[in-house]
Amino acid sequence: VTDPGEEWAAWRQRRPEFRGIHLDSAAAGRSSLAVLEAVAAHARLESEVGGYVAADQAEPAIEHARATLARLLGMPADGLAFVTSGHAALIALLDIWPIQPGDTIGVPPSEWGPNRQVLEGHGLRLVDLPVDGSGHIDLDGLEQLLRASPPAVVHLTQVAAHRGLVQPVAEAATICRAAGVPLWVDAAQALGHVDTDCGADAIFATSRKWLTGPRGVGLLAVAQPWWSRVRFERPALAADGPVMRWVEWGEAHVAGRVGLGVAVEEFLADGPSRIWARLADVGAMTRAELADLPGWRVLGSDDPCSTTALEPTDGQDVAATRQRLLAEHGILTTASQPVRAPRDMRIATLRVSPHVDGTPEDLRRLRAALTC
Numbered sequence: 001v002t003d004p005g006e007e008w009a010a011w012r013q014r015r016p017e018f019r020g021i022h023l024d025s026a027a028a029g030r031s032s033l034a035v036l037e038a039v040a041a042h043a044r045l046e047s048e049v050g051g052y053v054a055a056d057q058a059e060p061a062i063e064h065a066r067a068t069l070a071r072l073l074g075m076p077a078d079g080l081a082f083v084t085s086g087h088a089a090l091i092a093l094l095d096i097w098p099i100q101p102g103d104t105i106g107v108p109p110s111e112w113g114p115n116r117q118v119l120e121g122h123g124l125r126l127v128d129l130p131v132d133g134s135g136h137i138d139l140d141g142l143e144q145l146l147r148a149s150p151p152a153v154v155h156l157t158q159v160a161a162h163r164g165l166v167q168p169v170a171e172a173a174t175i176c177r178a179a180g181v182p183l184w185v186d187a188a189q190a191l192g193h194v195d196t197d198c199g200a201d202a203i204f205a206t207s208r209k210w211l212t213g214p215r216g217v218g219l220l221a222v223a224q225p226w227w228s229r230v231r232f233e234r235p236a237l238a239a240d241g242p243v244m245r246w247v248e249w250g251e252a253h254v255a256g257r258v259g260l261g262v263a264v265e266e267f268l269a270d271g272p273s274r275i276w277a278r279l280a281d282v283g284a285m286t287r288a289e290l291a292d293l294p295g296w297r298v299l300g301s302d303d304p305c306s307t308t309a310l311e312p313t314d315g316q317d318v319a320a321t322r323q324r325l326l327a328e329h330g331i332l333t334t335a336s337q338p339v340r341a342p343r344d345m346r347i348a349t350l351r352v353s354p355h356v357d358g359t360p361e362d363l364r365r366l367r368a369a370l371t372c
């Protein structure tokens with residue numbers, strides 16, 4: 001793979017210099033200076049004119065961001081609620097969706113562990129969706145399952161957190177719609193990474209990862225046919241407006257929403273398709289650069305995503321390795337414990353997730369650090 005990094009040097013230059021090598025966008029991407037300045041400016045405005053007056057002044061920008069984000073998620077603007085995180089979005093969705101404890105929800109074995117926990121905690125019964133040998137949904141098998149014993153909901157995580165696995169959510173949405181089974185999509189690792197306009201009935205995401213927006217902002221979007229069926233009380237202080245706004249709490253990280261609005265404009269200016277293609281190339285480059293690394297096995301993937309997992313083959317302690325990379329080499333990665341995907345991970349892995357500015361040199365330095 002050639003080094004197209006120079007083309008993306010401007011993306012890197014729009015950000016503060018990183019103190020080392022950042023290979024951890026799947027945890028939290030790096031915000032641009034413009035995003036950081038917008039967040040700081042709003043925080044300052046709150047102190048200058050009052051928090052609620054500042055929020056009123058920011059409303060046009062936030063509504064513009066809502067419409068743009070909803071479009072990226074394939075939803076109408078009135079269907080999108082700002083929440084605090086991806087996790088909070090799933091809890092909010094479970095609170096409003098017309099399902100009961102004891103209902104079944106179809107999930108693939110690779111499902112994100114914390115999602116499994118929340119779904120089970122709400123009394124849902126998890127049933128396995130059929131997958132092929134690489135963990136992708138078997139679409140024919142899904143069609144058959146939905147005909148034979150349809151669950152109340154199908155839930156897919158579009159881009160896995162723990163390895164390079166991208167689910168065919170648009171194809172699954174067509175099958176689910178034909179079967180009359182709603183599809184929920186966890187796009188926490190997908191928004192800003194791959195195309196998320198997929199035809200889901202509900203979809204949720206975070207600001208801070210591939211869109212490189214601020215922390216503390218999450219998104220939940222629900223398709224229009226469900227607005228009359230979701231169930232929750234109108235909060236006493238809620239203004240008139242779309243029902244999905246009732247999901248939003250009165251107290252919120254307004255500056256973060258303002259910053260996310262700037263991040264998404266930068267994303268649009270760079271070109272979503274260009275970014276998705278670049279992240280797919282970065283993933284391929286990462287897997288190629290790290291192949292044959294002594295003591296580590298790259299979990300293979302041809303999927304169009306940056307996220308790459310390395311399994312230790314000599315019994316190394318992954319958490320200690322991640323700590324050593326950071327302390328001695330300034331290289332930031334994630335130690336993924338099996339709890340992240342308990343049905344899909346045998347042992348802890350080292351996750352490497354560069355953004356569009358990732359270069360072969362970054363990866364060579366990681367390779368050298370892992371072999372020394």
Ligand SMILES: Cc1ncc(COP(=O)(O)O)c(C=O)c1O
Pocket residue numbers: 026027084085086087088112157159160161186188189205206218
């Ligand atoms: C696949 C997936 N789903 C959900 C979440 C939860 O998002 P948050 O950390 O914003 O609550 C994450 C976070 O890493 C994730 O990777």
